[in-house]
Amino acid sequence: MTSTTLDAPSATPILDWYDRHHRDLPWRVSPPMAARGVRADPYRVWLSEVMLQQTTVQAVKPYFANFLARWPTVRDLAEAPNDDVMAAWAGLGYYARARNLKKCAEAVATQHDGVFPDTEDGLKSLPGIGDYTAAALAAIAFNRQAAVMDGNVERVISRLYAISTPLPAGKTLMKQKVALLTPADRPGDFAQAMMDLGATICTPKRPACSLCPFRGSCEALRLHDPEQFPVKAAKKERPVRRGAAFVAVTADGEILLRRRIASGLLGGMTEVPTTAWTSRADGETSADAAPFPAQWEPCGSVTHVFTHFELRLSIYRAAIPSRIQHDDKWWEPVTNLEAQALPTIMKKAIATAIPRVFAMPKG
DNA sequence: AACACGTGGAC
């Protein structure tokens, strides 16, 4: 522990650690099974990896179970209606992932005979599969010696070698180090071990270095300051945008919905009518901007934090005596909202206007 | 390279 010389890092200690301390996850094959030659189902690995992009394991678990139950194979997903997939993804965020998930399933089904390519290059050519997911799939599902680099591995590697080049520029050197460390034997277990280590031991704050299989090799630990790694570029400030959202309700208990355009923020998802969301001080936040005249009543506001801006929506509600038909909108029974592709911000808006239609613990 | 792109949990 207090030695001044470090052992050369090697894959062996972390593979041994993984054998004893790996997490059991629904999309995984356990190390003993993997040792007997059992391979993870590429469809499940792919589905989990896409869901896990910038998303916690806890958030993914119920979505993964639901997707797998509804669409057990990549062909099933390829044949599913887009709206069903987007509705099933609703709440998980980063909706381009769901759009690309569907495109990828269709490509695998129609261009690859329903079988995922088994090389990094082949995988990376598919929608929604980038450097990380291609390497992870190649290693975990196809036992290829691919260098897997995600946020966990960045943290482990940057500490192990005390790499002070800020991210994202430092990623190039980190990937070289991972490639040198990745074993020809058990590359999939190695990748998962590095991610488990980053998630449970080599954590962003207060890492449990005394339990780490790399404790005799870690330069950051030798420097007594693992938390300083990885160094990251400064973040930009998050501007505030404002707008208004309009919840029209009929006496029959239907609300007016519309579809967002297929690309961009919340692309392809369902929403209640809103004004444009603007950072301007004179932004439209009043009932004057409603989609049609009615007795709009203010019923509160909703704040929602996106990655690159904060949104404050003024919420208005109107009881509509008779259904007014609109070209680009439709009326949906409030009892059927769970089946809609409503992102969380829209569930918050509706819950503010019509309490009790959603169980919304936060907001 | 830099930015767009969601959400909820932890501290």
Place this chain on the structure above:
DNA sequence: TGTCCAAGTGT
């Protein structure tokens, strides 16, 4: 309370 962050990808 604000800040950070969680198995990134596309442009």
